[in-house]
Amino acid sequence: MVVDDEPSIRDLLSASLRFSGFEVLTAADGQEAVEVAERASPDLVVLDVMLPDLDGLEVAKRIDAPVLFLTARDATEDKIAGLRVGDDYVTKPFSLEEVQARIRAVLRRTRVEGAPATRLKVADLELDEDSREVWRGGRQVRLSPTEFKLLHYFMVNAGRVLSKAQILDHVWNYDFGGDAGVVESYVSYLRRKVDDVEPRLIHTLRSVGYVLREPPPAG
Amino acid sequence: MVVDDEPSIRDLLSASLRFSGFEVLTAADGQEAVEVAERASPDLVVLDVMLPDLDGLEVAKRIDAPVLFLTARDATEDKIAGLRVGDDYVTKPFSLEEVQARIRAVLRRTRVEGAPATRLKVADLELDEDSREVWRGGRQVRLSPTEFKLLHYFMVNAGRVLSKAQILDHVWNYDFGGDAGVVESYVSYLRRKVDDVEPRLIHTLRSVGYVLREPPPAG
């Protein structure tokens, strides 16, 4: 369930989550949120801390589901003192990558399912979502936060062609105003750090985008 | 639904889409677009970002359908801020091939996850619309963007004779001023890259056009 009073954020999140295969309900204020949650028993609630009627933390108390809070960046730590075990938070403005990663992490922790694989693997490139570690050919590689998010997005969508606009929309914060040049820079960084050996996995499709894929067996 | 204030663009698009079997409604400004969309619930909206009354992004918010934006090339922002998941965009001047490809991609993504085949196949020539990969006789072939668009147009219209004028109209941007000689050049490139083995698939019909087809079984 997605709870936010701004329609644009609500739509952004619910569309993105539906696309990823989640079933999504929405609410625009705390009152509605509590009602819907009672009826539908969602597995997880994405909840804006700043709501017109009730405080988000207050809402969380009345909901029997793990919560992923959305908070303003300048919110000091004590603001989220109401975090229960299993909850988590993301600061606005977020990127879709960020939110989805946190959602999956929360669900993983609260679900009974015993240790589902958090390892992504493409050829000899491996990424652990939990520990945020990355290996290429057995050798561990250190990545900055943005590099990690970008690589994660690539690996989740391995084999699919991604345009720079798509990448910008998912990996960068939704209010990022710059141009797509920054994507080129980060692809360059990633290539140097994790794609400097054969077989090359990150491929450029001129004037189309990028794709991470294992080259076909018979070249 | 097609929304653009320039009649020439509107007609170009709607005629081309109708010919391809789509049912098309049109609107000339944002106000009309919102009204028509409300009444008719289109499956997809092709929407010029620059409209006389409302901003295209504003219109998109009020429409409950995936959107394919038309933007000017010189819009330096490679990031369309309002781009929701499932939306896409094409820069002006576009080619009809481009627009139709994007439309199909958006519909494919938003329709039920019925994994429809995105593979075109003629004899031992195969083309994947998603990954933009092409194989001839199992061997992968690298094509430039224009080569790919041309081959795609051929394959979608396999067995149909295409005049150079038709090809120019569909594969090249609508403002292309050059002559049809360029088509000959690109057919030549394609022959070298994907039609250098028997059976030959691209055939010249002198003073008529070209056709991509499998030769009849018995000579």
Added chain:
DNA sequence: AAACGACCTGAGGGTTAGCTGAACGGTCAC
């Protein structure tokens, strides 16, 4: 068979998309 038009293709020039090193400013830990 000659003449003509249509087509093929190699070569070349102008253009553009993408790559990357460098620089700048911000943030955070110490």
Added chain:
DNA sequence: GTGACCGTTCAGCTAACCCTCAGGTCGTTT
């Protein structure tokens, strides 16, 4: 404060690409 790290922008460069052109080939007509 100070330094390390990070995110972003920018500009020069390169390689890929698009288009044109011209000389040659091939088919058709006279």
